[in-house]
Amino acid sequence: MRLRHVVPFLLLFAWQATPPTESRDRPSRLRLWLGRGTSSYDYAYWGTGGGQCLAWEEPRTCCSDCGCYCNCLRYAPTYPERREAKDKTSTAGIQVDAWPSPAMRVSAAYGSAYQTDPLGTGSLPEFAGGLVAWEGRHAGLGGGWANGPAQPGYHGLAAYARLGSLDGPQFRADLRAPTATPGATGWVRAGFAYNQQGRRENIAAFLGISAVEAGPDTAYPTDRGSALAVTRPAFFADVALPLGRHLDLFGRGHFAKKARGLGFGLALRLGP
Numbered sequence: 001m002r003l004r005h006v007v008p009f010l011l012l013f014a015w016q017a018t019p020p021t022e023s024r025d026r027p028s029r030l031r032l033w034l035g036r037g038t039s040s041y042d043y044a045y046w047g048t049g050g051g052q053c054l055a056w057e058e059p060r061t062c063c064s065d066c067g068c069y070c071n072c073l074r075y076a077p078t079y080p081e082r083r084e085a086k087d088k089t090s091t092a093g094i095q096v097d098a099w100p101s102p103a104m105r106v107s108a109a110y111g112s113a114y115q116t117d118p119l120g121t122g123s124l125p126e127f128a129g130g131l132v133a134w135e136g137r138h139a140g141l142g143g144g145w146a147n148g149p150a151q152p153g154y155h156g157l158a159a160y161a162r163l164g165s166l167d168g169p170q171f172r173a174d175l176r177a178p179t180a181t182p183g184a185t186g187w188v189r190a191g192f193a194y195n196q197q198g199r200r201e202n203i204a205a206f207l208g209i210s211a212v213e214a215g216p217d218t219a220y221p222t223d224r225g226s227a228l229a230v231t232r233p234a235f236f237a238d239v240a241l242p243l244g245r246h247l248d249l250f251g252r253g254h255f256a257k258k259a260r261g262l263g264f265g266l267a268l269r270l271g272p
Contacts, residue, residue: 033095033109035250035265037181040088042258043215087215088116091263093127095180105133105142109178113148124148129178131158139163146176167195172206184252184263186210189236196238201245201269206238214259232256240267 093111100106108131113124127148134141140162147155158177164170173190191208214232234256240248248267254260 029099029271030269031097032268032270033097033180033250033265034267035093035095035180035263037091037093037184037252037261037263038088039091039183039212039261040086040259041212041214042086089124089183090114090116091127091181091183093180093182095178099135103135105135105140107131107133107144107178109180109182111148111180111182113183127182129158129176131160131178133160135162135166137166140166144178146178148182162193164193167202169194170196172196180265181252181263184254184261185238186212186234186236186254186261191236201242201248203242204238204240204248204250206236208236210234210236210254212254212256212259212261214256232259234259234261246270 091111091113093109095107095109098106108129110126110128112126115124125148127146129144129146129148131142131144131146133143140160142160144158145156146158156176159173159175160177161173162170164172170193171191172193173188174185175188177185179185187210189206189208189210191206193204193206193208195202195204196206210233211231212234214230214234216230234254236252236254238250238252240250243249246269248269249264250267251262251264253262
């Protein structure tokens, strides 16, 4: 039997054994993130309980109706009570990642924040940011701008750097990168990541160390007008799990001394 008579049967057998299916690695052109996050830190402050005058004005002023009095020149307040408090910020936001070409990524984020603590509660101005990145096969670099109150330091230049495979293991660093949950990511983070670009239907992970707002070790005898927080290193984890062909579930969080943050949401991948 000649080879040309056998080839059609071999091709038919190969098609039945491994029928053509759509690859799970088919890249997307657009990714839409919808997320909610919360961050909090514990701090201590001293509640005022009155005080005493250390120096009085002389001579005293006297009148028939009010008696004698004088003004205090130097007053020393007392702080008899040490109080514990928690500063909590909740955020809701949207993030868009777009790939005009395989070597270019454009990211943008927008959302709102709400703060709750014993010294002040209310809505905060919106947060927003944008970044343009060059995505090479084994390295990536980008820059942009970020602004908003959802996380201390979340103002100013944004930057991104990657060393490693675009869709595989990589070392990645973000500085104020646009995100739908800024309170849950910290204002700078670096670590090891896998498939973090989000173009493909695969598990994505990012683990490492971030910088977050936290309570100070010493209590400040102060009110809301003074610094009540410091920047601390935190361990963070960011994981995305595919729920289907175009939908991912993501969760992220950080943990530091006297500080914590959590975020969650859905990501929709669109386009061929």
